[in-house]
Amino acid sequence: MHGVTPSTVRQKVLRGGFTTAQKIGRNWLIDKNEPYNDKRESEMHGTSMDDVLNAYNKTGSIKETSRICKISEQKVRKVLITKNAYSTPLSDKISSLSDRGLTPLEISKKLNISRAAVNSYMPYAKGVYNSANPTENAQRIRKSRDRLKR
Structure with missing residues (x-):
């Protein structure tokens, strides 16, 4: 719900945060009314x-x-x-390879740079919202949000 990883929850619990957090198996359960102060900008x-x-x-x-x-x-x-x-020569090269259908991982291997570097030189990509044919992940997200609204 807060968009944090289990390790972040564990660290926050160790530092006195998430007072309602309980670990059950691999998962953490936190009361939905527990305030979360996100210190990230x-x-x-x-x-x-x-x-x-x-x-x-x-x-x-x-x-x-x-x-x-x-x-x-x-x-x-x-x-x-x-x-x-x-644009730079590197951004132009990354764009060219991306236009040819290569994935960021394939581009990173081809140019011998990290995938993060490739992603930092690629434009933001906005997904299609409210599509008539949503992806499987989009369907799961919608279902989850619907449950939270109830």
Whole structure:
């Protein structure tokens, strides 16, 4: 429910958090009313992709844009690549290989770089929402959300 891993729950319990947490087998059960203070910063701090693009157009610098928008330089670069406002020889090569149908893992092996590096140079991909033919995972998520609403 909180989007955290079992190891995060375990660590939080050890530090006095999640007071209602109980471990049953491999799973942790936490009362749904237990407050969860997520100390992580939100991904874009309420900054839109257009805000990032506008800041970059004014500064011409990924580093300065990162400072202004309070997001990482990697996230700024990924937003700019998504908006077709930034490219490098590496991003062009990754894009070309992706357009040929290679997966990020295949690209990483071909270019001898990590899969995380490949993903950081690929544009954001937005999935199709409310599709008439949802994926199996989307169906499970919908079913789970429906149960929570009851």
